[in-house]
Amino acid sequence: MKTAKRNAIWLDELSTCEAKEAADIGTVVIFPVGSVEEHGRHLPLCTDSLQAEYIAVEVANKTRCLVAPPLRHGICNAGHNFPGTISIGFDTVFAVARDVLSELTRNGFCRIIVLSGHAGSSHITALKLAAQEAVKRKQDAGKRKTRIMVLSDYDFAYELKDKLSFDKNDGHAGAIETSRVMAIRPDLIKAKGEASFPSMPRFEIVADPERYFPSGVNGDPTQATHTKGKEINEYVIEQLTKLVDELKG
Amino acid sequence: MKTAKRNAIWLDELSTCEAKEAADIGTVVIFPVGSVEEHGRHLPLCTDSLQAEYIAVEVANKTRCLVAPPLRHGICNAGHNFPGTISIGFDTVFAVARDVLSELTRNGFCRIIVLSGHAGSSHITALKLAAQEAVKRKQDAGKRKTRIMVLSDYDFAYELKDKLSFDKNDGHAGAIETSRVMAIRPDLIKAKGEASFPSMPRFEIVADPERYFPSGVNGDPTQATHTKGKEINEYVIEQLTKLVDELKG
Amino acid sequence: MKTAKRNAIWLDELSTCEAKEAADIGTVVIFPVGSVEEHGRHLPLCTDSLQAEYIAVEVANKTRCLVAPPLRHGICNAGHNFPGTISIGFDTVFAVARDVLSELTRNGFCRIIVLSGHAGSSHITALKLAAQEAVKRKQDAGKRKTRIMVLSDYDFAYELKDKLSFDKNDGHAGAIETSRVMAIRPDLIKAKGEASFPSMPRFEIVADPERYFPSGVNGDPTQATHTKGKEINEYVIEQLTKLVDELKG
Amino acid sequence: MKTAKRNAIWLDELSTCEAKEAADIGTVVIFPVGSVEEHGRHLPLCTDSLQAEYIAVEVANKTRCLVAPPLRHGICNAGHNFPGTISIGFDTVFAVARDVLSELTRNGFCRIIVLSGHAGSSHITALKLAAQEAVKRKQDAGKRKTRIMVLSDYDFAYELKDKLSFDKNDGHAGAIETSRVMAIRPDLIKAKGEASFPSMPRFEIVADPERYFPSGVNGDPTQATHTKGKEINEYVIEQLTKLVDELKG
Amino acid sequence: MKTAKRNAIWLDELSTCEAKEAADIGTVVIFPVGSVEEHGRHLPLCTDSLQAEYIAVEVANKTRCLVAPPLRHGICNAGHNFPGTISIGFDTVFAVARDVLSELTRNGFCRIIVLSGHAGSSHITALKLAAQEAVKRKQDAGKRKTRIMVLSDYDFAYELKDKLSFDKNDGHAGAIETSRVMAIRPDLIKAKGEASFPSMPRFEIVADPERYFPSGVNGDPTQATHTKGKEINEYVIEQLTKLVDELKG
C-alpha cells in the first residue's frame, strides 16, 4: 500500500477523485456500527456508537486507513423496551451492511473491517451474514481479493477484565463501558451509576427482558475510572491496528 | 410543550431517563438523512449529509427540539457509478426509515421531521413511503397523534435562486451546494469547481448516467461564496424552525 | 426498422410467430400503465388508464409501434381512501413492471416506452426502478441495446396550460384531464364538475389526505372543452411520436 | 341486492360516487385475469384474456354485476419460452391479486369472482392464495361477510368435451379454445391450426418444455367451429351466472 | 451408474467422504416431503410423512438410490384449522425445497425425485416452483444435466381405486390412506374410522373449510384392509422404481 497524501479520516469527507486514489492504493476501510440503546441512568444511548467511532478514528490516525460513514442504529435485545432505545430489524441491519459492503467493493475498497460497538449476538450475526455475501462473490481476475473482518471492539476490551480487576460478568453499561465513555466523552456521563448483576433467563426467549434487568446495567459502574477507560481504549486501538496491518499485507 | 432542561441536541446523547422525559413533554425530533455521493472535484462525498445535519443542529439550538442519529447513506441515481459513491437500495432506505420512525413513535416521539440533504426522487419516495406506514397505524386513545413531515432542505434552498442570481438550473454540486458547504465546512472545499450544465435524457432510464454528466456537477460553482452560503443556510433554518413550531402546536 | 406487415396494434393480438417477426425487426413497444382512482364526481375511475391507452394506440397507428397489454392498476396517494379507488402497493407495481420489461427484452423487444396515465411520484418511481433494473442487465454481444423511457403523458399535457389559459395549478381531475376525457370518451363524463383548488400540506405525510381534498378535484373542470381536449391529445401524440422515432433510430 | 341504475359494466368506468352506490347495494364483482401466452400459429397471445373478459362482460350484462379492470398478465409454464409469451412471476400475480382483493373489500365489494382465462396450476394457486388471505381477515361486526370464488372458465368449458365430440385430451389452443375465439373475435384467427397431441413428461420439471411441445398446441383446432364456440361460451355464461346469483343471496 | 458399496439408505447417514462417492457415481436421490395434518379420528397426523418415507426407503432398498432427510411439514388447506395440524407457509415450503435442491445439485446429486406424501395443490405447486428454479440454472460444461421430478405417491395410488373397488371420490384419510397406514404402521391406527363424503364448495375459497368437512375424512376407511394397503404400496414402489431407473439412464 502506497502512502496516502490526504488529510481526511472519514471516507465521505473525500471528493470523488480522492476516493478513487484511496481505493487505487488499497486503503483499508473501517465501517463503524453502533446502536441507540439504553445504557443505564449514567450513560448515553449512543454509548456503543461513540466507542466504535472513537476507536475507528484513532486507528485511522495511526494507520492511514479510512473510516466509512457509520451506521448508528443496531438490533437491541435486552434493552429493546427501555425508553430511548431505537432497535431496527435484523433484515434492516443486514440490508444496510450488505449494500454498503457491496458499494465499497465496487469502489475497489476490498479490505474492510466492520467494527461494531454493539455486541448483541443477532446484531453481529446480521453483520457477518452481510460480509459472507460480499466475500462469496467471485473475484474478477487481476483484482485484489475481497477480505472482510467483522468484530466488536468488546472482543478485545473484555480481555482486560482480569487485569483491571473487573467482575468476570461485567457487561452492558458496566465498569468497562463506563470507563471507556469516561475517557472518550466525559461530558456524557450523566450520573454515578449503580452496580447490578441481573440474572437473565439462560434459555428462555422473553418478550419483556427488562423485567429481569430493571436497571439496564450488567456490571459495577462504580469501579469505572477515566484512567482505566484510557487503558482499555489504548489496548483496543493497538489490537485493531494489528488487524489493519494484517489486511494491508 | 414544556421547556426541556437538557443540554443535548442529539437524541442519542441522552440517557434512557432523559429520553423518557423528552418524549413525555412532546419534544419534536428531526431525523437527518444524507448520502455518500460524488459532488464534483470540489465538494466532499458527504455534502448532502453535512448540510442536513448542520441545519438540524442549528434548528435544534433554536427550538429545543432533538436530532436523531442520522442515516448517512441514501439512494443515488445520476451519481451512482462515480468513484466514492455508496448508494444503498430503495428497500434498504425504506426499511431503515420505517424502523426508526416506528421506534421513535413507540418511544412517544410522535412529531417528527425527516430532513434529507439528498433530494433524489426515489430517495425521497422511500422516505415518504416509510412515513406513510407510520402515520397509517391507528392511534391509541389518549395518545398524541403521530405527525411526520418529509422534506429536503433543498425544497427551501432552491427558493433563493432568483434572489441570489443563480442559474435557474443550478443543482447538484452547483452554486447553492458549494456556497452552503463553504459556510458550513470550508475546510472540505477541495478545489475551485467548474461550471457545467449537463443535458440529461428527459425520459430515458440509462445505466450509465455519468456519460451525460462527466463532471458530476450541475450548475456553476464558481458563483458560490461563503456569504451566499450563510444566507441560504439561515433561510433554511428559519423555514425549518417554522415547521418545528407548527408540529409543536 | 423494417416495415411491419401486421394490422394489430396490441402486442397480445399477435400470434407467437407474428410476435417473433415484430421483435426481429426492432419494433418499439409502448407499455401503458393506468390506475383506478377517484377523479371527482364528473370523471370515471379509469381516467388515467383511458388517456394512456388512447395515446398509445394513436401513436401506434402513426408509427407502427406496438402497444403491450396495459397494467390497469397503480399507486394512489391523495385519492387512496375515496370510494372506488383501487390502489396497489409500491412493491406490486414495481414487480409487474420489472417482470413485463424483463419478458419484453427476453423476446427481443428492447426499445420500450412505459407510458403512465397516472403521474403520482411514488407510482412513477416504482416504474423507473423497474426500468433501471432492466437497463442495468448486461447486453449480450451482437444484440440491440435495451433502451427504456418512462414518462407520464402529463409531462407533455401540462406544457399546454398557458396556451389554453388553464390555471397553473390545474391538476388531478381538473381542466386538462376533463378536456381530454371529453375528447376520448365523452360518454364517461358523469357531471359538470366543480372548480376546487385544495391546499394540501406541503410536507406533512397524512393518513387522511381526503380531509384536505374533499372534492377529489384539483383544478377547474368547468373550463374543459372537447376541443381543448382534442388539442391536448394531439400534442401529446405528436410528442410521443417523436420519442418512438428517437428509439427506432 | 337492490337493482343498480348505472349503465356501466366496467367498475372503473364508474365515478367515485357511483362506485360507492354499487358497493352499498352489494354488487358482485368479477375480476378477470388473463395471460400473454403463445397459442399456436393460429391464435393470438391474448387468447386467455379475451375469453375471460368476454364471459365477464356477458355475465355482467345479464346479472348487473360489475367487471373489475382485468389483470392481463399471468404465469405461463409450458409456453414460457415461446416468442411473444410474457410470463410474470408467481409472487407478482399473488401480489396484484392480493392488493386488488384487499382494495375491493375495503370499498365494500365483498362478493367477488376471480375469473381466470388461463388455467395453469401455479397461476391458479397464486390467485387462490390471494383469495385465502382476503377471506381470512376478520370481519367487522355488521358488515357483509367476504365471499370470494376463484375459477377458470375452462372448469366449465371442459365439461362440454364429450357433447361436442372433442378429444378428451383437448387443451391449450385446441378445439375448444379455437372455437371460442372464433365466436368472440374471429378477426384474430390467424391460420387454420394443426392438430397436435404432445406428450409432456408426466412428472419431470423441465427448463425447456417447448422441446416436447414444438407446435404450442395441445388438441385438434381443425375441429373448431364458430357454432361450437358460441355453444361453449353460452354454457360458460350460464354457469357463471349461477355463481353470481349464489353470491348475491 | 456404478454400484454403490455403502449400506446406508439415508443420505445423511453417510459421512462426507461417502457422500462424495455417492454423488460421483451419479446416485439418484429421493427427497420425501410430508405434512402434519389431521387425518380423521383413526389416522395419525404424520400419515402423509410416513407413506412418502416408507415408499422412499423401499425404493432405495431396491434401486440403491439414496433418501435425503425429509421435510416433515407441508401446506395444509382443508385441514388447516383442525387440532394438531401444523401448516407452514407457501413461501416457507418453497424456500426449504429450493435450498435443499440447490445444495443437492452443488454436491453433484443432480437426479432427484421430490416425493410428497401430501398432495394439496398449493403444496405441490411450491415444490414444483422450487424444482423449476433448480433446473433453469445453467449447467456448466461437462457436468451431468440436472433432472428433477416432483410427484405425490398418490399420483400412483389413485390409479388402483377401480381395481380395489374403492369409491371414485376416495381421498383424504379414506380407504386408500387407511389401507396404506395399516400396512406400514398398524400400531398407529387409532380407531375404526367412519365413512364420510363431504361436499366442499367447488370454487369458493373459505376461511373455515372444516365446516364442510367436520369429520376430516373424505372416503370410506371401513373398506380399508392391511392386504389392500400392501398391494397399493407395492404398486407405488414399482412405479417409483421405474422413475428412478429412468433418471439413472
Add this chain to the structure above:
Amino acid sequence: MKTAKRNAIWLDELSTCEAKEAADIGTVVIFPVGSVEEHGRHLPLCTDSLQAEYIAVEVANKTRCLVAPPLRHGICNAGHNFPGTISIGFDTVFAVARDVLSELTRNGFCRIIVLSGHAGSSHITALKLAAQEAVKRKQDAGKRKTRIMVLSDYDFAYELKDKLSFDKNDGHAGAIETSRVMAIRPDLIKAKGEASFPSMPRFEIVADPERYFPSGVNGDPTQATHTKGKEINEYVIEQLTKLVDELKG
C-alpha cells in the same frame, strides 16, 4: 399438567383428537432441529440431528412431553463447502421455525423447547428470532402464556469437558460428539477419527473456511468412548428434564 394417557412420543403420531387432548392439558413440546453437515471422515452427516432427536425422545419418555416432527436441515458455516453438507438459508430456517412455533401455539401448545443439535451462531440466531416473534404476540385473556426456550444440547454437553478430561477446545466432530454418537448409533461410526485442532481466522469472514479446516474436525475423536458418550447424554437428558419441569409449572 394432568397426566397424558397416550403412548406416543412424537406429536405427529397422535391423531387430531389426541393432539387436542395433549394441548388441553398443557403438554410441553420439544422441537428438535438438526443439520446435514460434514462431521469428519468418522461421523455421519446427520450427527447433529440424531443427537437432538435422541435427547428429545429420552426426555419425552421421562417427562411425558411430546416431540414435534424435527427440522432436519440447518445453517452450516465452517462446513458449508464440504461434500454432503446441505446448508439452507438463514431466512429459510427462520421461516420454518416461525411457522412451526406459530402453529404450535395456535394449537394451544404454548410451552416449547427448541432443541438444536447444531450450535452454529447464525443457526441459533435464526431460531431465537423466530421464538421472539412468537412470544411477542399478545396473549388473549384466559390463555396460558406462551413460553419458549431455545438452546443447543451442546450448551450442556460442553459443561462436562473438564470432568471427562477433554480438551477445552474440543468441538465439531471432536471427542464429545464422537462419544455421543458412539452411545446413540454406534453403527454410524465410520472410522477411527483423527485429532485436529484447526486455527480458524478469529474475525475474518472467509468464503472457503475449509481451507483452514481441511479435516472437518475440531477436537480429538480418538479420546471418545461409548461410556463417555453415555455419561454425556445422561447429563444432557437430566438438564433438559429440569427445563421441561420448569415449563410445566
